[in-house]
Amino acid sequence: MTPHLPADADGATVKAADRAHVFHSWSAQALIDPLAVAGAEGAYFWDYDGRRYLDFSSQLVNTNIGHQHPRVVAAIQEQAGRLCTLAPGFAVDVRSEAARLIAKRTPGDLDKVFFTNGGAEAVENAVRMARLHTGRQKVLSAYRSYHGATAAAINLTGDPRRWPSDTGSAGVVHFWGPFLYRSPFHATTEAEECERALAHLADTIAFEGPASIAAIILETVPGTAGIMVPPAGYLAGVRELCDRYGIVFILDEVMAGFGRTGRWFAAEHWGVTPDLITFAKGVNSGYVPLGGVAISAAIAETFATRPYPGGLTYSGHPLACAAAVATIRTMEEEGVVGHAAHLGRNVIGPALAEIAERHPSVGDVRGLGAFWAVELVRDRETREPLVPYNAAGADNAPMAEFAAACKASGLWPFVNMNRVHVVPPCTVTEAEAKEGLALLDEALTVADRHTASA
Structure with missing residues (x-):
């Protein structure tokens, strides 16, 4: 899929207007840097530079049939x-x-x-x-x-x-x-x-x-x-x-x-x-x-x-x-509900189990369908979370670094406290799901650096 950009594409102007006038949810307004999004289709969205992201967040876990279903x-x-x-x-x-x-x-x-x-x-x-x-x-x-x-x-x-x-x-x-x-x-x-x-x-x-x-x-x-x-x-x-x-x-x-x-x-x-x-x-x-x-x-x-x-x-x-x-x-x-069940049972669940074996930062994996959580820890034995409960600022640095690594690779994650949630659109293909899981696997090496075994 090649991102299609608006004819008058100008991400800087969009972001400047946002920063001047939009008041964002759950945010310290001066500390955020929202991505200017130019378009979306299926399991992907992209910015005004044409950089594409695989949406493993389904935005706020709501685009169950993906973006722009015709x-x-x-x-x-x-x-x-x-x-x-x-x-x-x-x-x-x-x-x-x-x-x-x-x-x-x-x-x-x-x-x-x-x-x-x-x-x-x-x-x-x-x-x-x-x-x-x-x-x-x-x-x-x-x-x-x-x-x-x-x-x-x-x-x-x-x-x-x-x-x-x-x-x-x-x-x-x-x-x-x-x-x-x-x-x-x-x-x-x-x-x-x-x-x-x-x-x-x-x-x-x-x-x-x-x-x-x-x-x-x-x-x-x-x-x-x-x-x-x-x-x-x-x-x-x-x-x-x-x-x-x-x-x-x-x-x-x-x-x-x-x-x-x-x-x-x-x-x-x-x-x-x-x-x-x-x-x-x-x-x-x-x-x-x-x-x-x-x-x-x-x-x-x-x-x-x-x-x-x-x-x-x-x-x-x-x-x-x-x-x-x-x-x-x-x-x-289109059999979307059955497809979500198949993804959880045969693609996402097994892949996350394998990922957990490779990464000391993964304490627990759980979920159903296209609805999974990966709990990140400093120590598997004590189950100490990778960041403290409700962490902010410097205390949240390990999760912020992990999320940044995901985005740098083209994966848009859903991150909350010490967890990353694997919640792609229920229509995501097996190939797209495997692509995202491979990117997640790679990004978890960043979280591993903050574990007791590092």
Whole structure:
């Protein structure tokens, strides 16, 4: 693939305008140097000098069908020519069809869809539904989680991005989810981790007061917190606890949904049906902002004659829904979900296992489908992270050097704390995946220099 550049290509002008006027997320504005991107296609994007990068981040783990898929681009263009926008109160063909296609793939009776503009708003509304449905206020969520950056969603989040905005009065209680590699329960097997994590959650419920808890929200497979695949039986155990106490069970599939783990929804791996599912990102590969909540019959019935006190001007935006319809149909017709499962089982998983054997900086590898994490450590025996938790500045230098080595080789990584996540588009070819894994293998020699054995 030869990068095609805009006729008036001028990366310096683009970057200068960005630096003058764009305020970036999660950043110290004077310390960042954003890449000026000229174009993208499939699993690659490129800058104005024509330097191409293999996108092993899927941007923010959302371009599940890759960049500029022609069928989705055409659907957006066609919809724009026919009907760009319409208020949420109207019945619109693409809105109805997007909801139908989503409901067709959700587990159980989650057959109603409330559309939002993204994942954080989906979480906000799911929590609101749960609180109104139960008449309770508390919500339990896990440490090592991310649920969004709006008011309720950031309080639910279990990583340091919550700290500057934590009001301490949002009715949120955090607990430890299962994670055997860094077990908070001193477990030595997946079975022990599952049993002890469920016991811990049961104790948390008991001491918080079951009658005060509206919902438990979990990322089915936590994403930015580390792609920690839950042990067999854990999600079923959470479902049982919710049923026992009348608690709404919310699964956050914003990152894990729509093929990312090799299933339409990650919950399918464990045969668990929650009461609410939040989604976004992969529903239309982020081509136009879209998220939503898939709602069970029981919760939908709560609002059959009682107005739901929530809504958005752009709920179910026609351009976004047209992109979703095209994305879902494309994924089905091109076998994208099965391809993601194949990549994880036969390409990415085996390659990462071999890479781990070669590099002392690799402490753990875990994942499903096109959704993997490589945990980097200073010492495999002690499992000391390559950089401290929530490291910044000089403390984060080893990870910064590793990320720079990836980019210098033409690989764009997803790096968070002491991990690199292997999350290419679900449409990445075997050859492209192997190319990226070889570049990752090479870049890990930089991380190896910071290990105890170096």
